Amino acid sequence: MPEHPSGSENIRPTAQSSTLIEDPTDVTYRAPYPWATRRASPAETSPWSSDEDDPLLSEAEPGSERSVRSRPSVRRLSAGLVDLPRVSQVDPATAILRDPEVPEDKRFCWKCQQPVGRSTGDGPGPTSGKCPKCGSPFNFRPLLSPGELVADQYEVQGCLAYGGMGWIFLARDRNVSDRWVVLKGLQNPLDFEAHVVALAERQFLSEMAHPGIVKIFNFVKHRSAEGVPCGYIVMEYVGGQSLKEMLDLRAPERIPVAEAIAYVMEVLPALDYLHSFGLAYNDLKPDNIMVTEDEVKLIDLGAVAARESGGSLYGTLGYQAPEFTSTGPTVASDIHTVGRTLAALTLNMPTERFGPKLPGIPSPDEEPVLRRYPAFRRLLLRATDPDPAQRFPTAYAMYRQLAGVLRAVLAEDTNREYPQTSAVFGSPRGDFGIDTLIRQTDGVIEGVHRAPTLDPPSIVAALPVPLIDSEDPSAELLTPLLHGDPRQTLDTLRQSTADMSAGAIGTPETFELEGALTAVRAYLDLGEVEQAREHLARLLPAYRTDWRIDWYTGIAELSCAEYERAYDHFDRVHSMVPGEIAPLLALAATAELLIQTHEGSDEPDRWRAAATEYYRSVWRNARGVASAAFGLARRLAVDGDVATAVATLQQVPHSSRHHNAARMTACLLLVTKPVTELTQADLDAAAAHLHALPDEPRLLQLQAIVLSAALAWLHRGGQPDPRTTILGFRYTETGLRGGLESVLRAVARATSNRLHRYALIDLANNIRPRSLW
Structure with missing residues (x-):
């Protein structure tokens, strides 16, 4: 499969800054096009919450005002979502190593990665020599000394660090205002292959111009005091701290997940920029990400190489992909x-003794961080999948998912909403489960019991549709069909296919995939599941890494009541796009359907936990998705946590068209708990909800339920203040009976069922206050 397959994962953003932002109201764009490749217009993405702008584009703290701050004590990453302490500016001279020596446990052959220069019984290990395995020369001594003038221009000040390809020196540029520069030499100047690498670097590194990549100033040759000729890359000096240094300062603690994501999101545009030139960076690691006062940069371009190139490949064990030596550099x-x-x-990654980090990601049982942030775990697993085809197809695709995961992490940390704009899914097409609980009260009017169960077709109709990349060759033809009438969509596809076959119009190169997926969506909307499955089966062999096939297959299984299969497909989609809300909503609904299917067995325990957690994740991130609020409330109520269920429903915004339904459902939950747990506060809260709904059609039946619960509570031994009232009736036997009688008679007048009307009147007669006449 190609590295940049067609699909909605590659939808590009509107122009965004990838820079650090000191003030959320003062966004400075470091470059007009921080992404190396194309973008999409704002119309191509659909927010889950229509009332909020995308916080990635602009995010301000609640109640913040525009202000001018000259030197803020904190700066913001990821468009203001993450606050971090400022990195202090330091004198470059203080970064010079006093004793520049490579520790023996860090000495490895640059070519075969075998340990070299190690101690034996005869004394300390040699700092130069030949690798006993492959014969490549090694030299761990600095070839330049302080005060030495390189190329009659750069005065060496000392050693800064030892990198993957050799020593890195700090120098002064005596020809340009004595500016600080960095000289990066080759690990083995006598090695021919290393000189070939240096020659290749000269050809492309000088063309790199991105705010997130260290600048290359020059390429020079110099003969050391020992007479050894060597080439050096002259780069800008980037002050601050590397992420490796930050880790060392915090040890044994790790960097918080939100901060780490923010740092990595700053360098992904730089990687995408390199990829657009046909290059790969090859050696990303904490050591090579530098955080300064106001920016994050990639440093050390020594391992950058053309994609899929052969020859000597440079990188770091523990970070390199397992296929790197066979495929060469790739996206x-x-x-x-x-x-x-x-x-x-x-994470605390397992590491070989005196060696690189071991492959794999720890389990959630080993790392509590991964239990706390399950979406982050899924993102790590996809990014490091042993199969390259299963990883994110582009740096931008990973950036978008990181943005969603960051919101999930922040929502978990702060219990605040972080709504997102999806680049790969449209808006939800509707809601489901809104009246699942409250419609039970209709039995008071209709005399018919309604089970509080989910309706699968309403879930299928509500879930969103994956988007088509606006710059996909098929987009102009197919985008208008995504949300149109399904029969019209199929007719248009048939006509377009006929025109392509006749040569009347050209055939977009992606039409086989995109046209088939558009047809699948139409067939599913029509309920013609078998036709949809046939199209998906034909696509799967050639497009096995396209998660949209799993999404539509999950919808098809859901339509046929194959809920466990549907759950598995939605779970795979969640693993492929872990920053999206749509798969979470689908998983929650499917798990709830599985609870209904497996009621009475041991299996529902798994589905109960899944439904609760996924509904909670959606609602915590997007308060505009009312289906998640009602779903979470149902699960909490079943588990006996009525207080939290009611609190969840009270979070439904006043602007939501489901606000009244949330109030009524909260009222119902408050008064239908076991009478032994009922309190006067519950009854009063339920009545307060009803007072706010004077024109609600279900008002009468809810009043009857509340008064009935109050009477049962009183019979159970409740002791209210007799001077208080509920719904206008006193908290006494006579007052509550009289109130319930009048409400039941009003309900009887509203019902259209003659027999049920008689039953309600009989009930009202039985409940009315006793009298002597």
């Missing part, structure tokens, strides 16, 4: 290093 291998870097920043 997928770079994505792997991003995932490993995120893991190294946030």
Whole structure:
């Protein structure tokens, strides 16, 4: 499969800044086009909450006002979503190593990665020599000394660090205002292959111009005091701290997940920029990400190489992709290093003794961080999947999912809503489960019991549709069909296919996939599931990594009541796009359907936990998705946590068209708990909800239920203040009976069922207050 397959994962953003933002109201765009490749217009994405702008584009704290701050003590990453302490500016001279020596446990052959220069019984290990395995020369001594003038221009000040390809020196540029520069030499100047790498670097590194990548100033040759000729890359000096240094300062603690994601999101545009030139970075790791006062940059371009190139490949074990030595540099291998870097920043990764980090991601049982942030775990697993085809197809695709995961992490940390704009899903097409609980009260009017169960067709109709990339060759033809009449969609597809076959119009190169998926959506909307399945089966062999096939297959299984299969497909979609809300909503609804199917067995325990957690995740992130609020309330109520269920329903915004339904459902939950748990506060709260709904059609039946609960509570031994009232009736036997009688008679007048009317009148006669006449 190609590295950039057609699909909605590759939808591009509107122009965004990838820079650090000191003030959320003062966004400075470092470059007009921080992404190397194309973008989509705002109309191509649909917010889950129509009342909110995308916080990635603009996010301000509640109650904040515009202000001017000259030197803020904190700065913001990811468009203001994450606050971080400012990194202090330091004198570059203080970064020079006093004793530049490579520890023996860090000495490895640059070519075969075998340990070299190690101690033996005869004394300390040699700092230079040849690898006993492959014969490649090694030299761990600095070839330049302080005060030495390189190329008659750069005065060496000392060693800064030892990198993957050799020593890195700090120098002064005596020809340009004595500016600080960095000289990066080759690990083995006598090695021919290393010189070939240096020659290749000269050809493309000088063309790199991105705010997130260190600048290359020059390429020079110099003969050391020992007479050894060597080439050096002259780069800008980037002050601050590397993420590796930050980790060392926090040890044994790791960097918080939100901070780590924010840092990585700052460098992903730089990787995408390199990829657009046909290059791969190859050596992403905490050491090579530098955080300064106001920016995050990739440093050390020594391992950058053309994609799928052969020859000497440079990288770091523990971060490199497993296929790296066989495939060469690819976008997928770079994505792997991003995932490993995120893991190294946030997790205690298992490491070989005196060696690289071991492959794999720890389990949630081993790392509490992964239990707390399950979407983050899924993102790490996809980024580092052993199969390159299963990883994120582009740096931008990973960026978008990281943005969603970041919101989920922040929502978990702060219990605040972080609504998102999806680049790969449209808006939900409707809601489901809104009246699942409250419609039970209709039995008071109709005399018919209504089970509080979900309706599968309403779920299928409500779930969103995956988007088509606006710059996909098929987009102009197919985008108008995504939300149109399904029969008209199929007619248009048939006509277009005929025109293509006749040569009347051209055939877009992606039409086989995109046209088939559009037809699948139409067939599913029509309930013609078998036709949809046939199209999906034909697509699967050639497009097995396209998660939309799993999404539509899950919808098809849901339509046929194959809920466990549907759940498995939605789970795979969640793993492929872990920053999206749509798969979470689908998983929650499917798990609830499975509870209904497996009621009475041991299996529902798994589905109960899943439904509750996924509904909670959706609602915590997007208060505009009312289906999640009602679903979470149902699950909490069943589990006996009525207080939290009611609190959840009270969070439904006043602007929501389901606000009244949320109030009525909260009222119902308050008064239908066991009478032994009922309190006067519950009854009063329920009555308060009804007072706010004077024109609601279900008002009478809810009043009857509340008064009935109050009477039962009184019979149970409740002791209210007799001077208080509920719904206008006193908290006494006579007052509550009289109130319930009048409400039941009003309900009887409203019912159209003659027999049920008689039953209600009989009940009112039985409940009315006793009298002597």
